[in-house]
Amino acid sequence: MEKPLTGNFRPDKTAVSLPEYERAGGYQGLRKALTMQPADVTELIKRSNLRGRGGAGFPTGSKWSFVPMGKDAPHPKYLVANADEMEPGTFKDRALMERDPHQLIEGMIVAAYAIEADIAYIFLRGEYEWPNQCLSKAIAEAKASNYLGRNILGSGYSLEIHLHASAGRYICGEETALLNALEGKRAHPRTKPPFPQVCGLWGKPTIVQNVETLCNVHHIVNKGPDWFRRLSLTEDGGTKLFGVSGKVKRPGLWELPMGTPLREILEDHAGGMRDGLRFRGLLPGGASTDFLVEEHLDTPMDYGNVQKVGSRLGTGTMVVLDDQTCPVGMVWNLEHFFAQESCGWCTPCWSGLAWTEKILLAMEQGRGSARDLETLTFQTKFLAPGNTFCALAPGAVEPLQSALKYFAEDFRRHIDEHRCPWR
Numbered sequence: 317m318e319k320p321l322t323g324n325f326r327p328d329k330t331a332v333s334l335p336e337y338e339r340a341g342g343y344q345g346l347r348k349a350l351t352m353q354p355a356d357v358t359e360l361i362k363r364s365n366l367r368g369r370g371g372a373g374f375p376t377g378s379k380w381s382f383v384p385m386g387k388d389a390p391h392p393k394y395l396v397a398n399a400d401e402m403e404p405g406t407f408k409d410r411a412l413m414e415r416d417p418h419q420l421i422e423g424m425i426v427a428a429y430a431i432e433a434d435i436a437y438i439f440l441r442g443e444y445e446w447p448n449q450c451l452s453k454a455i456a457e458a459k460a461s462n463y464l465g466r467n468i469l470g471s472g473y474s475l476e477i478h479l480h481a482s483a484g485r486y487i488c489g490e491e492t493a494l495l496n497a498l499e500g501k502r503a504h505p506r507t508k509p510p511f512p513q514v515c516g517l518w519g520k521p522t523i524v525q526n527v528e529t530l531c532n533v534h535h536i537v538n539k540g541p542d543w544f545r546r547l548s549l550t551e552d553g554g555t556k557l558f559g560v561s562g563k564v565k566r567p568g569l570w571e572l573p574m575g576t577p578l579r580e581i582l583e584d585h586a587g588g589m590r591d592g593l594r595f596r597g598l599l600p601g602g603a604s605t606d607f608l609v610e611e612h613l614d615t616p617m618d619y620g621n622v623q624k625v626g627s628r629l630g631t632g633t634m635v636v637l638d639d640q641t642c643p644v645g646m647v648w649n650l651e652h653f654f655a656q657e658s659c660g661w662c663t664p665c666w667s668g669l670a671w672t673e674k675i676l677l678a679m680e681q682g683r684g685s686a687r688d689l690e691t692l693t694f695q696t697k698f699l700a701p702g703n704t705f706c707a708l709a710p711g712a713v714e715p716l717q718s719a720l721k722y723f724a725e726d727f728r729r730h731i732d733e734h735r736c737p738w739r
Contacts, residue, residue, distance in 0.1 A: 318547060320535040321528070321555060322571040325415045331450045334457040337418040343463055345534025349426045350471040355385065357430035357537060364541035365553035366533075369408075370398060370489070370526030371601065371630045373552075373619040376533075382513035383431045383521045392434035394522040395427055397530055398494060399440045399447070402486040404603035404653060405635040408557040409527035411569055413440075413447035416531075417454035421477065423530035425463065426537055428475050431523055436477045439494055442484045451479055486657035490706050491524035492516075493659065504661045505706040528557055549575030550618040558617060560586040562636030563593050569633075575621070579613040582636070594639040597722060601630020603650050604711030606718035607637070626718070642738035643723040644730055647716050648676035654712035665709040668699050672716065679727065682734040689727060692720060 324332045324340050337343070349357050362377030384390065397420065401409045413420060420438075428436050440448055455477055458464045466474045485503045488494040492506035495517050516522025532554055536544045545553040552574045558581050559569040565587030572581065578600065582588065589595050597607040600617070606627035608615065615625050622629045637643060655669040672695045675688050696717035699709040720727065729737050 317573065319555065319571045320547075321412065321419070321531055321557060322416075324419070325411075329415060331414060331453070332416045332418065334418060334454070334461065337416070341538070342418055343422055343534075345536075345538035346422050346425050346429075346463065347469065349429055349534070349537045350469060350473060352537075354430050354432055357426065360537055360541050361430070361533065364532075364536045364544040365548075365551060366529065366536060366544065367552055367619060368526055369528035369532075369556070369631070371403070371604075371628070373629060376525070376529055379513065379525075380427070380431050380523060382511065383523060384514065385432060389432065390520055392520055393432055394517040394520060395424060395431065395433040395436040396491075396494065396498065396517065396522060396524045397424055397436070397438045397527055398489070398491065398524055399438050399444070399527050400482055400484060400488045400494065401441055401444070401527075402484065402489055402657075403631055403633075404650065405561055405599065406559070406602045406631045406633040407561075408559055408569060408631060408633055410444060410447055411557070412527055412531055413444070414450055417447075417450045418458065419531045419534075420451070420527055421454050421458050421463070423533040424477060425458075425468070425475055426534045427523065427525065427530055429473055431521070433475065433523070436475060437498060437517075438477065438479045439488070439498060440479060440481050442481050444481075448479065448481055455479060485659065486654070487659040487706075487708060490708065493706070494524060495522065502659070504659050547573055548618075549573045550616055550621070552618045552620070556617070556632050558585075559631075559633035560636060561633070562598070563590045563638045563641070564588065564636055565590055575616040575618045577613075578608070578615050578617055578634075581617065581634075582613065586636075589636075589638060595636070596639050596641075596643070597637045599635045599637075599715055600627050600632075602633055603635065603653070604714055605630045606714045607722055609722050627714070640738070642680075642736055643719050643726050644676060645680050645736060645738065647719045648673065648680055650715050651676055651712065654708070658708060662705040662709075664699055664704045665706075665712075668695055669709060669712055671695065672699075672713070676716075679730040680736050682730070682736070684731045684734075686731055688731070689720070692716065696720070 367373040493503040497503040651673040655673040658666040660666040
C-alpha cells in the first residue's frame with residue numbers, strides 16, 4: 317500500500333533532511349504546479365475528493381474556489397496552516413511536522429500558489445517545541461534552495477512563510493478565532509459571513525487549512541487526482557492518519573486507506589485491548605465526537621459512514637474506553653477540559669459547560685441525584701448546534717450525549733450507590 321504521508325519517515329524518528337526529501341521526489345509537485353495556472357491546481361484538488369483533515373471534512377478544492385482571483389482581487393492574500401492541534405487524543409499533525417517538515421512546507425507553497433497568496437503562516441501550538449525547531453530549519457533550507465522567497469524557481473511567483481508559536485487555546489481550532497489570535501487579539505470566533513476566504517486575516521482573503529490536509533496537496537498535483545482517489549476504499553479520496561490511545565496493546569499512529577474498518581484499526585494495528593480488559597467504547601475522532609460501541613466496529617472510517625452511525629470522523633484519532641475505566645469519570649474529565657477552554661464569548665458555552673462539569677463532578681464524588689440526569693440531557697440539547705456562537709460547545713457535549721445513551725446504567729449506579737463504583 318502506498319503511504320504518501322508517512323513514506324519518508326525515518327526509523328529513528330528524526331526529521332527528514334532536505335537532500336533526503338528531494339531524493340524521495342520532494343518538491344516535484346511544486347515544480348509541476350508552477351507550470352500550471354493557479355485555477356488548474358485548484359481543479360485538481362477538487363477532482364481528488366480531498367476533504368479537510370482537521371475535523372470538519374469540508375471539500376478542500378471547493379473551499380479554495382471561494383477565494384477572489386484575478387487582477388482585481390484584493391492583496392495581500394494569506395494562507396494559514398492550523399498547527400495548533402489542541403483536540404484531546406490527537407497527535408497526527410505533530411508526527412508530520414516532527415518527522416517530515418518539508419512535506420508541509422511544499423504543500424503550503426502549492427496551496428498558496430493555487431489561491432495566489434502572498435504570505436503564509438504556520439500557526440503552531442506553543443508547547444510544540446520540537447516541531448518548532450524542525451519547521452524552522454526546514455523553512456530556512458527551503459528558502460536557501462529558492463523553494464521559498466522571491467521568484468521561486470524562476471517562476472515569477474513569490475511567497476514568504478512565517479512560523480508563529482501561539483499562546484494556544486482550544487478555541488483556535490475554529491478558524492476565525494485563530495485569525496483573531498494571529499492578529500494579536502483575543503481568540504474569539506467571528507460572525508460569519510463574511511467568511512475568511514473573502515475577508516480573513518487583516519480583512520484580506522485567507523485560507524486556513526489543517527496540517528494533514530496541506531501535506532496531501534503536492535502529492536495530488538504530482539501524481540494526479542485519479543491516483544489519490546484510488547488510495548481510498550470509499551468516495552473520500554486518499555489515505556488518512558488514524559491514531560489510537562487508551563488501554564490497547566499497541567497505541568500509535570498509522571497511515572491507512574480512507575474507509576479502513578474501525579475493527580481493523582483497533583484489533584490489527586492497535587493489537588486489541590490489553591490482557592484482562594474488555595472493550596466498551598471509543599471516541600472515533602478525538603474528544604469532541606460521540607462514543608461508538610461494539611456494534612459499530614465494522615464501520616468504515618470515513619466521513620459519511622461514521623456520521624451514519626451517529627458520530628463524526630473528526631481527526632481520526634480515537635480514544636478507547638475499557639471496562640475498568642469509569643465512563644462517568646472519563647466524560648467528566650473531558651467536560652472539565654472543555655469548560656476551561658471556552659472562550660467565554662457566548663453564555664450557553666461558558667455557563668452551560670461549567671454547569672455540566674460541576675454536575676458530573678458531583679456524581680463522581682457521590683453527591684449526584686436523579687434530577688441530574690434530566691439536567692444533563694437538557695444540557696446536550698441546550699448546547700446543540702444552532703444554540704451557540706460556534707461549534708465548541710456542541711462538540712463538547714457529543715461525548716456526554718452518547719455516554720448517557722450507551723452507559724446509562726453507569727450513571728444510575730453513581731446516583732444509587734452515592735459513589736463511583738470504580739474507586
